[in-house]
Amino acid sequence: MDAAAPRPKENQGEPLPRVDARLKVTGQAHYPADLPAANIAYGALATSSIARGKVTKLRLDDARAVPGLLDIVTYGDMDKVDKPKFGNSGATSIGPLHDRTIFHDGQIIALAVAETFEAAEEAAQLIRAEYEEDRPTASFDSPGTKTVAAAGKSPMFKEDVKAGDFDAAFAAAAVKIDQRYSTPTQHHNPIELFSTTAYWQGDQLVVHEPSQNVTGWKVELARQLKMDPANVRIVSPFIGGAFGSKGPMTPRTAIVAVAAKRLGRPVRCVTSRMQAFGTQTYRAETRHRIRIGAGKDGRITAFAHEGWEVTSRPDLYVVGGTSATGRMYGYGSVLTHVSLVQADRNTPGYMRSPPETPYVYALENAMDEMAVALGMDPVEFRRINEPKTEPIGKKPFSSRSLIQCYDQAAEAFGWARRDPKIGAMRDGDWLIGMGCATAIYPTAVAPCAARVRLTVDGDVRLQCGSHEIGTGVRTVAGQMASERLGVAIDKISVEMGDSSLPPAPVSGGSISTASVCSAVLKACDAIRTKLFAAATAEGGPLAGSHNEEFELADGKIVAKSGASTKVEDVLKAMQVGAIEEYAEFAPKGATPEALKKLYAGTPEFHGGEQDEDSVKYAFGAEFVEVRINRYTKEIRVPRIVGAFAAGRIMNTRTARSQLMGGMIWGIGQALHEATEVDRRYARYVNRDLQDYLVPVNADIKDLQVILVPEIDHAVNPAGVKGLGELGNVGTAAAVASAVYHATGKRIRDLPIRIEQLLA
Amino acid sequence: MRPFVYEQPTDISAAVALASNFTTRDDQPTRANTQFIAGGTNLADHMKLGVAEPNRLLDLNRLEEQKLRHIRVTEDGIRFGALVRMGEAADHREVKERYPVIAESLRLAASGQIRNMASLAGNVLQRTRCEYFRETSWACNKRVPGSGCAAMDGFNRQHAVLGGSDACIATYHGDFAQALIALDAVVLTEGSRGARKIPFAKLHRQPGDTPHIETDLAADEIITAIEVPALPWGRRSLYLKIRDRESYAFALASAAVALDLDGETVREARIALGGVATVPWRASAAEEILQGKKLDDASAGAAADAAFAEAQPRQHNAFKIELGKRTLVRALLETRDMKV
Ligand SMILES: Cc1cc2nc3c(=O)[nH]c(=O)nc-3n(C[C@H](O)[C@H](O)[C@H](O)COP(=O)(O)OP(=O)(O)OC[C@H]3O[C@@H](n4cnc5c(N)ncnc54)[C@H](O)[C@@H]3O)c2cc1C
Numbered sequence A: 001m002d003a004a005a006p007r008p009k010e011n012q013g014e015p016l017p018r019v020d021a022r023l024k025v026t027g028q029a030h031y032p033a034d035l036p037a038a039n040i041a042y043g044a045l046a047t048s049s050i051a052r053g054k055v056t057k058l059r060l061d062d063a064r065a066v067p068g069l070l071d072i073v074t075y076g077d078m079d080k081v082d083k084p085k086f087g088n089s090g091a092t093s094i095g096p097l098h099d100r101t102i103f104h105d106g107q108i109i110a111l112a113v114a115e116t117f118e119a120a121e122e123a124a125q126l127i128r129a130e131y132e133e134d135r136p137t138a139s140f141d142s143p144g145t146k147t148v149a150a151a152g153k154s155p156m157f158k159e160d161v162k163a164g165d166f167d168a169a170f171a172a173a174a175v176k177i178d179q180r181y182s183t184p185t186q187h188h189n190p191i192e193l194f195s196t197t198a199y200w201q202g203d204q205l206v207v208h209e210p211s212q213n214v215t216g217w218k219v220e221l222a223r224q225l226k227m228d229p230a231n232v233r234i235v236s237p238f239i240g241g242a243f244g245s246k247g248p249m250t251p252r253t254a255i256v257a258v259a260a261k262r263l264g265r266p267v268r269c270v271t272s273r274m275q276a277f278g279t280q281t282y283r284a285e286t287r288h289r290i291r292i293g294a295g296k297d298g299r300i301t302a303f304a305h306e307g308w309e310v311t312s313r314p315d316l317y318v319v320g321g322t323s324a325t326g327r328m329y330g331y332g333s334v335l336t337h338v339s340l341v342q343a344d345r346n347t348p349g350y351m352r353s354p355p356e357t358p359y360v361y362a363l364e365n366a367m368d369e370m371a372v373a374l375g376m377d378p379v380e381f382r383r384i385n386e387p388k389t390e391p392i393g394k395k396p397f398s399s400r401s402l403i404q405c406y407d408q409a410a411e412a413f414g415w416a417r418r419d420p421k422i423g424a425m426r427d428g429d430w431l432i433g434m435g436c437a438t439a440i441y442p443t444a445v446a447p448c449a450a451r452v453r454l455t456v457d458g459d460v461r462l463q464c465g466s467h468e469i470g471t472g473v474r475t476v477a478g479q480m481a482s483e484r485l486g487v488a489i490d491k492i493s494v495e496m497g498d499s500s501l502p503p504a505p506v507s508g509g510s511i512s513t514a515s516v517c518s519a520v521l522k523a524c525d526a527i528r529t530k531l532f533a534a535a536t537a538e539g540g541p542l543a544g545s546h547n548e549e550f551e552l553a554d555g556k557i558v559a560k561s562g563a564s565t566k567v568e569d570v571l572k573a574m575q576v577g578a579i580e581e582y583a584e585f586a587p588k589g590a591t592p593e594a595l596k597k598l599y600a601g602t603p604e605f606h607g608g609e610q611d612e613d614s615v616k617y618a619f620g621a622e623f624v625e626v627r628i629n630r631y632t633k634e635i636r637v638p639r640i641v642g643a644f645a646a647g648r649i650m651n652t653r654t655a656r657s658q659l660m661g662g663m664i665w666g667i668g669q670a671l672h673e674a675t676e677v678d679r680r681y682a683r684y685v686n687r688d689l690q691d692y693l694v695p696v697n698a699d700i701k702d703l704q705v706i707l708v709p710e711i712d713h714a715v716n717p718a719g720v721k722g723l724g725e726l727g728n729v730g731t732a733a734a735v736a737s738a739v740y741h742a743t744g745k746r747i748r749d750l751p752i753r754i755e756q757l758l759a
Numbered sequence B: 001m002r003p004f005v006y007e008q009p010t011d012i013s014a015a016v017a018l019a020s021n022f023t024t025r026d027d028q029p030t031r032a033n034t035q036f037i038a039g040g041t042n043l044a045d046h047m048k049l050g051v052a053e054p055n056r057l058l059d060l061n062r063l064e065e066q067k068l069r070h071i072r073v074t075e076d077g078i079r080f081g082a083l084v085r086m087g088e089a090a091d092h093r094e095v096k097e098r099y100p101v102i103a104e105s106l107r108l109a110a111s112g113q114i115r116n117m118a119s120l121a122g123n124v125l126q127r128t129r130c131e132y133f134r135e136t137s138w139a140c141n142k143r144v145p146g147s148g149c150a151a152m153d154g155f156n157r158q159h160a161v162l163g164g165s166d167a168c169i170a171t172y173h174g175d176f177a178q179a180l181i182a183l184d185a186v187v188l189t190e191g192s193r194g195a196r197k198i199p200f201a202k203l204h205r206q207p208g209d210t211p212h213i214e215t216d217l218a219a220d221e222i223i224t225a226i227e228v229p230a231l232p233w234g235r236r237s238l239y240l241k242i243r244d245r246e247s248y249a250f251a252l253a254s255a256a257v258a259l260d261l262d263g264e265t266v267r268e269a270r271i272a273l274g275g276v277a278t279v280p281w282r283a284s285a286a287e288e289i290l291q292g293k294k295l296d297d298a299s300a301g302a303a304a305d306a307a308f309a310e311a312q313p314r315q316h317n318a319f320k321i322e323l324g325k326r327t328l329v330r331a332l333l334e335t336r337d338m339k340v
């Protein structure tokens, strides 16, 4: 087997190739902006060039004179539509065309619609705004920020967790650190640009748009347009890079829908990469202060994590990763506090492991500093602080294989060969550094519905309104059905990414595999029950076996005793052409409202630290080698090894691919990625892939993913822990740890760049 | 993007005639209504961004003169046709053997796809990547003379520390040009006022008060070839490029170095610096310091100090002085240690 298809170990599924792999690599997978629509018109956005003030006048004459221009949607044209709402399905509460107030750089001021894309772009560029300009506040330290406590500002961030008496314990600690860390603004730059295509069929609105939440968007868009949600359909069969960027709907969607209505034609608007920086969500800039106190034996007695996060004026987006960092190790006492700092910026949002990436980066960089302060091996330091129960609620972990991850990754990496002395490892002019860090991600699950049909020909059709965002969820859902119904994967078709399918939760929080597979499992088991009942009924082929266990394999029902019969014959005997089951899965502990909320597009998440019985997390350990030139200080990462345990692995190929992508992104977060803000104007400067750096192939050399076997029945019926967001947590801290080992320089502000090592 | 007329002249004189017909003597090539296009990897980008707004493009790719497409190696040196693609020159066996610094400067630039598309003349004429220049809502003296310079007190991490002015500190980002200026290359042009041979060092202009004037070329002048004189010791040369990631990024600092050594003593050194200056930058002061000296850490360091003696940092680019010096030191020592 090749590296891309790891041999399954215990509780791990086969590395089946993605069911849509061939479509994707041959260009036949149609992304929303590829979906054909007849007689289409093109829209282009005009956006503000100031970050704060008011639009006093819009000059449209030049734009209107562009040949092929059809319409301009701007102030006044959205008045009959409700403003967007900020929340899971909505990126911001700013209704950019409802209000002439400018809240941030790059805010939509008009949509130009024309016969061609080029004409629309030209017209949009010719729309000239006159402003009454106010002095904007860019970020932390800028005059004019407003700071508020984060606790309670988001349903996902209810409180600042704490335990014991931190102050006393910290004061008494024999060894301690008190340090500050920061992470920069980061913007989503998926290769598939953001786009909306809208058309009307009578009263019915169809929107093609890359979306991680078709049900939520349907409901939210219907609310804005004052329509019955039944008349709105969101179609998103493939998504080319999501990671949270396509989770909440932006105001553009309703604007394009209104344009299509006014014209009576389909309208397609593809946002330029530059414009995406101001019109989409992004990862908020964060700052951290961490204090750790420990005894000489390395046992942590006091841990405090304070966080500050930039958000917009109108919307209080909370990153809030202290819930995970406060439970990571067996600290004696915990103190946390998160503050939001409001500035004249667009509203941030989700980006792959939104809370954990910045917060765990800070924690793990601090852990490495603490290990140095204690003169202790960083792996050993974590081993010593491995908890029996989590420190906040004193609940057990449903499973926790962190030490197994460390041991297996350390072994594969060759950690034992590391000389702990700073700068001791060299290869010619290159300093070698080795570092490590922990990855953690909460295991959640949400209600989900699915429909499964088994036909007499042995074909299976599986429908679920989840989203193929590149994770391989189509494949693993098909695998689940294949396993339960004993049907080969190529006989199974999986439909997703359409709000007319049975509702699934937003594809965020790494819940999709667990939620979708649990619903598919339930539907398949209902089919099995029916089949078996019919087969074992009086006069049936397996009559008398009804108390036995049985399996479905190769189109047959096989009882434990060995008696078997063809599924096809059972269906024929039942005189049906197909059995179809619609299943609604609700997690343990779901409220009575849970399923209703699923249909309303506001699903409940369960798991993580919320459950009574235990806390639920997936863990991993990452080891990084860096090489740093002794003259010019450029940092390269020749090797990275990550070991991860995440319950049942449905498919080792797609799991590895997710984790590998995460680790690569983590390297980018450590060394490359940052949105630069011109602090005078609160405007983004590096708004394209030339200046917004992400790793390229040449940056990624030897990368190894180890899937550590783990069994956890408590998390959900499928036994699956989400791992889509696990891989990039901790990576940046592992890089910082390696950089320290090579150079003796502790870099606390990301990204780590040459200038910091020269300083 | 504005509508424009697209023409494909088939010989140089026709192209020149068209260009002089639609431009005036005072037009800057980058601001004229009619402009040449070769690979288009720079110009087409600027047209989409609204930074360049020609209403007529003269595509040079149909020009039939074979000399535009050849790399010719003779006793006197190497002659690169203007339309030779970056990739072809980077992979050329004799270029790699005789002038590693040229081959490397091209190989380390852009990406494989771009190198297959982009021409050598287009490459040397590439415009700055200053973020404020590329986005039309900012003040930029280079794009709109007299409008101000947003980069001066803005985010200027990638900006130049050498050759800047109060009007503009935009870096010249090309790599190939550093090798050319170090090797005393000459640019051959044809225009309505005849053919010219321009020393490469005279091709680009420092910004001064007129950052919108970037080169010595007239709007109807076509670069036909670039000649590099023979240099018997050119084999001992290299291009060192330091950047934020391993590939596909512009230089934060780079050095093109060629050395004529007598044992460890420098008979002659050629040095150019990239990523740190507003134009291709020959470091003559550094070359002089090394002449007749033993090349070691100390003399290399002294040369680097001399190269950056006049450097002027702004808020975010001060590190380029230290980085530029270290890049040069490393490049000098690595060139010394080359096995040729
Ligand atoms: C993403 C990206 C990364 C890059 N990275 C690098 C890098 O690391 N290092 C580097 O050096 N470069 C880099 N480049 C720049 C690239 O090398 C240039 O875009 C390319 O060389 C330009 O050549 P072209 O033939 O496409 O020029 P065009 O875009 O066709 O033309 C550029 C300019 O030259 C003029 N012109 C072209 N040919 C002639 C001629 N014969 N006579 C007169 N005028 C002419 C045009 O009018 C225009 O003004 C990068 C570019 C991109 C897009």
Ligand code: SF4
Binding pocket: B128, B130, B131, B132, B133, B139, B140, B141, B142, B143, B148, B149, B150, B151, B152, B167, B168, B169, B170, B211
């Ligand atoms: S540095 Fe030059 S190119 Fe950049 S904004 Fe200033 S004037 Fe324009």
